[in-house]
Amino acid sequence: MPQSKQDKNIERSWPKEGVIRVPAWIYSDPDIYARELETFHYGDTWNYVGLDCEIEPGGYKRSWVGERPVLVTRTEDGEIHVMENRCAHRGAMLCWKNSGKAKDITCPYHHWAYNLGGDLMGLPFLRGAGGKGGMPRDFDKSKHGLTKLRVARRGGSIWATYSDDVPPLDDYLGPEILERLDRLVSRRPLRLVGYSRQIVDSNWKLYWENSRDPYHATLMHPFLSTFGILRTDGDYDSVPLQEGRHEYTFSRYNPELRNSTSEASRQIKSIRSDLEMRDKEVVNSVVDEFQDGMMGAFQVFPTILVQQYFNCLVIRHIILKGPGKHELTWTYFGYADDDEQVRELRLKQSNLVGPAGFVSLEDSEMLALMQPVVESRPDAEQVIEMGGHGTEAQSTMMTENLIRAFYDFYRREMGL
Numbered sequence: 001m002p003q004s005k006q007d008k009n010i011e012r013s014w015p016k017e018g019v020i021r022v023p024a025w026i027y028s029d030p031d032i033y034a035r036e037l038e039t040f041h042y043g044d045t046w047n048y049v050g051l052d053c054e055i056e057p058g059g060y061k062r063s064w065v066g067e068r069p070v071l072v073t074r075t076e077d078g079e080i081h082v083m084e085n086r087c088a089h090r091g092a093m094l095c096w097k098n099s100g101k102a103k104d105i106t107c108p109y110h111h112w113a114y115n116l117g118g119d120l121m122g123l124p125f126l127r128g129a130g131g132k133g134g135m136p137r138d139f140d141k142s143k144h145g146l147t148k149l150r151v152a153r154r155g156g157s158i159w160a161t162y163s164d165d166v167p168p169l170d171d172y173l174g175p176e177i178l179e180r181l182d183r184l185v186s187r188r189p190l191r192l193v194g195y196s197r198q199i200v201d202s203n204w205k206l207y208w209e210n211s212r213d214p215y216h217a218t219l220m221h222p223f224l225s226t227f228g229i230l231r232t233d234g235d236y237d238s239v240p241l242q243e244g245r246h247e248y249t250f251s252r253y254n255p256e257l258r259n260s261t262s263e264a265s266r267q268i269k270s271i272r273s274d275l276e277m278r279d280k281e282v283v284n285s286v287v288d289e290f291q292d293g294m295m296g297a298f299q300v301f302p303t304i305l306v307q308q309y310f311n312c313l314v315i316r317h318i319i320l321k322g323p324g325k326h327e328l329t330w331t332y333f334g335y336a337d338d339d340e341q342v343r344e345l346r347l348k349q350s351n352l353v354g355p356a357g358f359v360s361l362e363d364s365e366m367l368a369l370m371q372p373v374v375e376s377r378p379d380a381e382q383v384i385e386m387g388g389h390g391t392e393a394q395s396t397m398m399t400e401n402l403i404r405a406f407y408d409f410y411r412r413e414m415g416l
């Protein structure tokens with residue numbers, strides 16, 4: 001067995017085979033991680049930060065851009081602002097409640113107070129006490145507001161960027177993502193259903209790959225294969241967009257196929273004859289609200305995967321917490337005019353996804369088991385050859401084309 005080289009001796013260059021190999025050091029190298037944050041999250045990208053239905057007028061929610069905590073606020077007249085959740089005085093975190101109402105934002109440390117637009121309104125003892133101390137006469141409050149990010153909205157979704165150069169949000173997303181995003185968040189006012197949150201002890205890219213990996217879906221998730229939610233012999237598209245930056249997948253749920261056996265299903269060991277579904281509503285759209293029979297997911301680089309399972313609509317927000325850790329926030333949503341039946345159904349079907357979801361339980365577990373292994377062999381290489389060597393769209397689940405396309409994009413942006 002070959003000896004693993006010392007980490008410091010590993011050559012930081014991409015394997016000569018190209019994107020059919022991924023070097024394991026990219027999952028743990030702190031320099032790579034720092035460069036990713038600068039290049040992507042703090043660079044020329046639009047980062048998802050939330051939905052408008054999460055914030056009342058005169059309210060706020062916490063979110064993150066890269067590792068940085070931010071506040072998303074909505075003034076009484078409806079304007080949305082995004083600013084760092086970091087006091088302009090000496091860097092205290094201003095707010096650690098997830099959401100709420102506020103007239104202003106007052107720092108808990110020395111009580112500097114900001115309005116919901118992030119401007120510094122006042123600070124205690126500006127002129128000192130008893131004629132002593134205080135801020136210099138030329139201290140200019142207008143120069144000490146919170147760090148503000150550029151904001152863009154599309155339907156009910158809110159996005160932020162540090163960049164002055166990134167293209168407008170609609171161009172950044174592109175027509176295919178816009179069509180899919182609008183289908184879910186732009187046609188009717190949104191309603192928040194709830195959240196799940198989990199810490200995943202793995203590099204964020206392992207999750208990014210996982211959600212671009214239809215190959216594992218029927219193999220690792222017994223629920224999907226046993227109840228025929230995803231069939232390897234059903235309609236499926238894996239489509240990279242903008243040279244690998246974003247992607248979407250498409251599947252059509254066919255209840256007819258649910259119990260049939262095929263050459264493909266015989267290869268799947270996770271089909272379990274001992275599992276039985278008592279409540280069929282979990283996998284049935286009682287309401288065909290989009291009237292297109294479509295299920296599927298899309299990724300918007302670098303922050304979210306948006307997914308629809310029947311009437312369960314959910315955004316997975318990937319928040320970075322260091323090279324070996326990320327947080328996943330699952331935001332479940334519906335529409336303001338949902339009737340009681342649909343509200344119930346969305347809640348019930350939210351059991352499909354999330355940290356303990358029927359179709360997603362195994363992912364974070366697998367990645368947490370993977371992380372120490374990739375860290376122990378940074379010199380090893382992952383094999384990404386399912387579906388060939390190309391990065392073009394394919395109409396099958398048995399492909400890793402979306403992962404190859406992602407690393408094609410990643411290498412260009414990172415100069416690797």
Ligand code: FES
Binds near residue numbers: 109112
């Ligand atoms: S750190 Fe916020 S007021 Fe001092």
Ligand SMILES: [Fe+2]
Binds near residue numbers: 210217221359363
């Ligand atoms: Fe999965």
